[in-house]
Amino acid sequence: MIFTCEKSKLQEAINISQKAITGKSTMAILQGILLIAENNTITLIGSDIDLSIETKVEANVIENGRIVLDSRLFGEIIKKLPNSTVEIRTTEKNSIDIKCEKSNATLFHMNAEEYPEIPMVDENKMCFLSQKLLKNMIKGTIFAVAQDETRPILTGVLFQILKNKLNLVALDGYRLALRSEDIDVEQDINCVIPGKTLNEVSKILEDDEKKVALSFTDNHILFNLGKTKIISRLLEGDFIKYDSIIPEEYNLRATVKKDEILGCIERASLMAKDGNTNLVKFDIKDDNMIITSNSQLGKVREELNIILQGESLKTAFNSRYLIDVFKIMEEEEIYMEFSSSVSPCIIKNKENNNCTYLLLPVRVATR
Numbered sequence: 001m002i003f004t005c006e007k008s009k010l011q012e013a014i015n016i017s018q019k020a021i022t023g024k025s026t027m028a029i030l031q032g033i034l035l036i037a038e039n040n041t042i043t044l045i046g047s048d049i050d051l052s053i054e055t056k057v058e059a060n061v062i063e064n065g066r067i068v069l070d071s072r073l074f075g076e077i078i079k080k081l082p083n084s085t086v087e088i089r090t091t092e093k094n095s096i097d098i099k100c101e102k103s104n105a106t107l108f109h110m111n112a113e114e115y116p117e118i119p120m121v122d123e124n125k126m127c128f129l130s131q132k133l134l135k136n137m138i139k140g141t142i143f144a145v146a147q148d149e150t151r152p153i154l155t156g157v158l159f160q161i162l163k164n165k166l167n168l169v170a171l172d173g174y175r176l177a178l179r180s181e182d183i184d185v186e187q188d189i190n191c192v193i194p195g196k197t198l199n200e201v202s203k204i205l206e207d208d209e210k211k212v213a214l215s216f217t218d219n220h221i222l223f224n225l226g227k228t229k230i231i232s233r234l235l236e237g238d239f240i241k242y243d244s245i246i247p248e249e250y251n252l253r254a255t256v257k258k259d260e261i262l263g264c265i266e267r268a269s270l271m272a273k274d275g276n277t278n279l280v281k282f283d284i285k286d287d288n289m290i291i292t293s294n295s296q297l298g299k300v301r302e303e304l305n306i307i308l309q310g311e312s313l314k315t316a317f318n319s320r321y322l323i324d325v326f327k328i329m330e331e332e333e334i335y336m337e338f339s340s341s342v343s344p345c346i347i348k349n350k351e352n353n354n355c356t357y358l359l360l361p362v363r364v365a366t367r
Helices: 007-018 071-080 131-139 195-204 258-274 319-328
Strands: 002-006 032-038 041-047 051-058 060-063 065-070 085-091 095-100 103-110 127-130 156-162 165-171 175-182 189-194 211-216 220-224 228-233 252-257 279-285 288-295 298-305 307-310 313-318 333-338 345-349 355-359
Touching (some): 007 032, 007 071, 007 085, 051 195, 127 131, 131 175, 131 211, 189 228, 258 279, 258 288, 258 298, 258 319, 279 319, 319 355
Antiparallel strands (some): 002 085, 032 041, 041 051, 085 095, 095 103, 156 189, 175 355, 211 220, 220 228, 252 307, 288 298, 333 345, 345 355
8 A cells, every 4th residue: 555645634534534433342453444545545434333434535546455553543643744745655564654754653554354344324215414404403412312321222312304304302311302303305214323423423514504415224324424424323222202201281481581591500500519419499480580509618599580471480400401401502582381390391492493402300308
């Protein structure tokens, strides 16, 4: 293998393919990046079996070849090189020479024949989404994915296309996040994508209207961004019937300004953190919302004006869960809907009905 390539382009391709490499695999070969040089293109592949990322970069390929290089070390070497043309060539004794201006490094490589095959996904059946849309929908749900793997299905996000509407749903037992958008896709799809996959996909997606093509099998999903392809296994099992969890009625609706309530909760959470509970209490009445928190070190009281419809209410929440929601909401005015002090709170936009967030309250002992 012999090729030359611009350092900046090679480094970007390494960064993308590395996102699939967890470092937790017992297979040494999966600590590496597979490099394939042919047709004046370098293909870089990173994989942990469950997730594989393939990306291509233009290069001047003088001699074709396939090798596997230690991901971390190769990435660090290229990162530290001058911003110039890099030459890479294989030599004897399973090693490569990396040259860039006056810099020279030698790195041992592994046998590409030992690298696992990447799953094949039929790309004849595809649906197309705006990268910006998908990126925003992932951002609006991924925080609610379960971190505890005792229920593996909840470590993923439900990807559902039903009657020209795309729904992304995540829940962890304490909260639920639902984002919905109308799309021009005829086929219905229902699958659960690992949260880790969507985390990495969102880092690669661009914030524009370029299209990403999605293809599905029973076990895998493929995100095709042109030069980059991301292939992930899907989670097995049935996702919770989320629509039966979301209340359709409420006894109290508070209209609040997002930035104001976020500021109040963030200040109150400073004291709540000291108690290790993240607990903030709400007293809602007479077009006022009073938010309090206390610990051994002191207490915080915040008050903000709201528009109140319905009965007064006292309840309490984990402040971190509230902050997660308010930080990603896009409208300035939002609704908070309650049925009772021990029932879930529903948070949604005032104008655009494209998101629903459900939070369970914290039960507080009364004296």
